[in-house]
Amino acid sequence: MKPFCRDTWVEVDLNAIRANVEAFRRHIPAATGIMAVVKADGYGHGAVHVGQEALSSGADSLAVAMLDEAVVLREAGITAPVLVLGYTPVESVAIASRWGIELTASHAEWVEQAEAELTRAGAQPIGIHIKTDTGMGRLGVRDADELLQVVEALEHSPHLNWTGIFTHFACADEEDTSHARAQHERFQALLSALRTAGKTLPRVHCCNTAAAMVFPEWGYDTIRLGIGLYGLYPSPYLKQQAVLQLTPALSLKTRIAHVKTAAEAMTVSYGATYTAKPGETIATLPIGYADGFSRLLSNRGAVLHAGSRAPIVGRVCMDQIMVKIQSETAQVGDEVVLYGRQGMEEISLDEVAGLVGTINYEIPCMLNYRIPRVYRRDGEVTEVFHPLTMTHRPAHSVNN
Secondary structure, X not given: OOOOOOOEEEEEEHHHHHHHHHHHHHHOOOOOEEEEEOHHHHHOOOHHHHHHHHHHHOOOEEEEOOHHHHHHHHHOOOOOOEEEOOOOOHHHHHHHHHHOOEEEEOOHHHHHHHHHHHHHHOOOOEEEEEEEOOOOOOOOEOOHHHHHHHHHHHHOOOOEEEEXXXXXXXXXXXXXXXXXXXXXXXXXXXXXXXXXXXXXXXXXXXXXXXXXXXXXXXXXXXXXXXXXXXXXOOOHHHHHHOOOOOOOOEEEEEEOOEEEEOOOOEEEOHHHOEEEOOOOEEEEEOOOHHHOOOHXXXXXXXXXXXXXXXXXXXXXXXXXXXXXXXXXXOOOOOEEEEEEEEOOEEEOHHHHHHHHOOOOOHHHHHOOOOOOEEEEXXXXXXXXXXXXOOEEEEHHHOOO
């Protein structure tokens, strides 16, 4: 029995995840660790499976954006260090304590309130990383005085252990490196101020994927490997530089649900924005914008069928799209690739992002809970996870 009913699924190649971790492992200093960033459900790939694969491939810790994401990892049995990079409300710090999750602090008042909350709850101590804002303009302390206030608040907090300090680059993926260099100089100045004040530094990290590619010598104690973990480059510029060879891990696939050949002029989809000519073959595919397949691909995007491109015709519907098939042998059940490779052709996430007018990060993140994830290693299916039903299926039940 198939583990999901609709013939639309995401495939994640775990070998690709491993290859990408190993590529960065060779590129950065030997003493620098790898913190695999699996926020946003592993950029749409699945946080638990990607996190497990990254850890078994050489990463030593994980990072997420919010505490709820970290709890999911713990509930799945992951015991490695997990850091929440974003803001956590004070009333939730006891949850972090319960699960042994590290949090990020950006000002002394939060530290004092978190200490009071943990004391009230009788909770266990937790690790805290201090975020510094060196030019991103989001979370983080801006100057040495503010930083020292946070550090001293932590030193007076029995339940909060200072375990890390970091910053985040805004422009590390651009050809002009002046902004990134200026941020790094400010970060170094803040670290120097701490040393001058007699503070012993904890785990230091600043490099995201882009910075790790361009400035591996800035690795400090660890890098935060995000988009590169999934085989995607942070920008077209860095992809052109080919500093590292990355392997895309995600494919999006479906099967033809209906085939019709126009006997006469035939309009297609809402708004009748496309008219099929007599003799054209139109195939209907069971995927739409409710799945995270952008409506902006209407009359613009393409899919792969029988190793060739088939253009999307008409508007993308909530649950279905139509494509013009060239093959006269097309039939219901044929596999179609929406993102990924089929034969010698490929539709990359970079290409789709260009059509939609966004970045490659967003395309897999849009793929939502309606689409099951199929995990492969060495060409074989290892597991299927369907977010809609929240069930895991063993590999032997898969028939795809």
